[in-house]
Amino acid sequence: MAKSIDVADLNIYYGDFLAVEGVTIPIAARSVTAFIGPSGCGKSTFLRSLNRMHEVIRGARVEGKVLIDGQDLYADDMDPVNVRRMIGMVFQRPNPFPTMSIYDNVLAGQKLNSKRMKKAESDDVVERSLRSAGLWTEVKDRLDRPGSGLSGGQQQRLCIARAISVEPEILLMDEPCSALDPISTSVIEDLIHELKTQYTIVIVTHNMQQAARVSDETAFFNLSGVGKPGRLIEVGRTEAIFSNPQEPATEAYIQGRFG
């Protein structure tokens, strides 16, 4: 059920400011694609344009095509709300809903849309989602407690459980481990390995080792200069990018000479 993404010549704007220019990239289904690059090069902006979260910001707009299994996300008759139901997202900082219990947080996608579910059915969804997110054993006895009482790593896994409980086709992760300790990070990386059998995963990371550990494909973004838009420099198999980059900028970044 996972879907592939094809981006063709995408320009992303904040008002009149061109933030990301001319990105063309294929993303395969049931794989992990990592975006790496220095700060401010447009990785997160590009990620957010893949589920139309970019346009939530005032004045933000996009030119070009994002095709999900051949369907253009930015076609006139596309409803951004439906797009976001199909393409889930995990954010940099864990953001469970503070007014909801752990149980309700997992079911937030259904509850907020007032979807009616039988108790047994919703119990089932909660258990399945929390198990996939690797959180079930830790929270199964306190599902009625507030989600904000969990530790940072647990909260982030709760957010992942929340994202996958609505059964999206694609999961976007915006630096999901940058606010976490090494142990929580490794738990989430293991989780990404398991999830990729069912979902197409796109992950933004500042951590090159993490990209090397979790991803099948890696895309390197860079700025061509201060005030200039970010660009996709190179994309390829992760081993190839890390061992034999084609572009000098990629090599310089991977070797830690800048960034």
Added chain:
Amino acid sequence: MTTTLSRPVDVFDELRGAQLPSWGPRAVFGLAVVVGVGTYFLGLGVFRSVVLAWFICLSVPLWSLAIEGKRKATDRLVTTLVTSAFGLALLPLISILWIVISKGSKVLSTEFFTYSMRNVVGPGGGIYHALIGTLLITGAASVMSIPIGLFTSIYLVEYGQQNRLARWIRFLVDVMTGIPSIVAGLFAYALFALIFGDGIRLGIGGSVALSVLMIPVVVRSCEEMLKLVPNELREASYALGVPKWRTVAKVVLPTALAGIVTGITLAIARVIGETAPLLIIAGTTDSVNMDLFKDRMATLPVFAYSSISSPGFPPGPSIDRAWGAALVLLIIVMLLNLIARLVSYFFSPKGER
């Protein structure tokens, strides 16, 4: 072969500083209290003995300047000044509470709460009609102001943000905040006089006047509360495929609920004591009037005002009833504040401490 260091250097000596004995400041403040109370009983008068005691307290910074140096002396001086300013600010509050409670509490009785002033001359009677009037008029004002104010603030924060309409609304709300209450009363009177002719007195007119005063307060406090809701929560909701209106209704409002309820309660407390607009448009009466849409209606502040300004003969009982009404009004406002506290305690999101 051993060399002895003639004087071991104590490095910590440089870290130490001269200090007043810990009992010093306390002794001075004790002395100040003793002198103040003593001179009061010797017949110096309240004001003079307080000032005398205050000047004695000022000797602590001077003493400190001599022993501890400039920095600590400044610290003690400013501490003294800030504490005195706090005491000075507290003075009117305590004095109001003291006078209202001491003068108002003696008329509180079952009769006072259950009887109107109909056909009462001299002692007896009560504030039942004014209490009902205050609750009805303020209740109707809240019913009008809360939806308008809340929806305005939702528009400002969630939809308008910085566009031109939102900027104009913000500006006009700020202007509305500054409307004198008498002008709000005149507005309501003019409005109803246009419809029903001159000399009209209606309870609902009072509600309109109060809501003119209440709406800007509700808008401003709700706007601040909605702004405090982290944007991450809105984004989390959008990313789950939740439409904007559901995000506002089910994520933003519940998260801000405690603050919103607190703000609304305080806005009610702010208008419940208004006198001037109600004097103009709601008038006053001695009888119970349960109908907001017909005839004059008494309210607690107007009742207190008219009981003092035209007490009849003998004036004593009427003036006592005015103090009683003032005390009841004060109790209502304090209850509202207490409710606001409880609501913000019980409704605020848990587990973030």
